Amino acid sequence: MDEVETWYEAKSGTFWEQVLKDHKRMESFKGKMGEAVKIARENNARFEIISEKAIPESIKQWLTKKGIPFREEARATPPPQTGPMKYSAD
Numbered sequence: 548m549d550e551v552e553t554w555y556e557a558k559s560g561t562f563w564e565q566v567l568k569d570h571k572r573m574e575s576f577k578g579k580m581g582e583a584v585k586i587a588r589e590n591n592a593r594f595e596i597i598s599e600k601a602i603p604e605s606i607k608q609w610l611t612k613k614g615i616p617f618r619e620e621a622r623a624t625p626p627p628q629t630g631p632m633k634y635s636a637d
Contacts, residue, residue: 552592556583559599567603577609584615 566572580596587594596602596610596617610617 552590554583554587554592554594556580556594556596557598558596558602563598563600563603563606566606580610580615581613584613 566576584594594615596615598617598619599621601619602610602617607617
């Protein structure tokens with residue numbers, strides 16, 4: 548059985564908020580994602596977006612319409628430091 552390679556585009560931080568506020572950035576994002584899907588398909592690969600923040604509903608709808616898979620994976624927050632910080636002399 549042949550496995551299909553998956554190419555990823557990761558989004559984090561305030562990316563979605565910035566894109567929603569700026570029409571030119573939104574159009575640039577859409578163009579780049581369309582091109583990425585095209586290149587992936589030409590190379591028999593799958594393309595997927597991974598976001599550490601919630602993807603706005605309007606963008607989810609656009610991705611779904613274009614057949615671009617996506618998933619939201621919140622990055623785990625490290626536990627708080629419970630004692631004094633220890634530094635190494637290295």
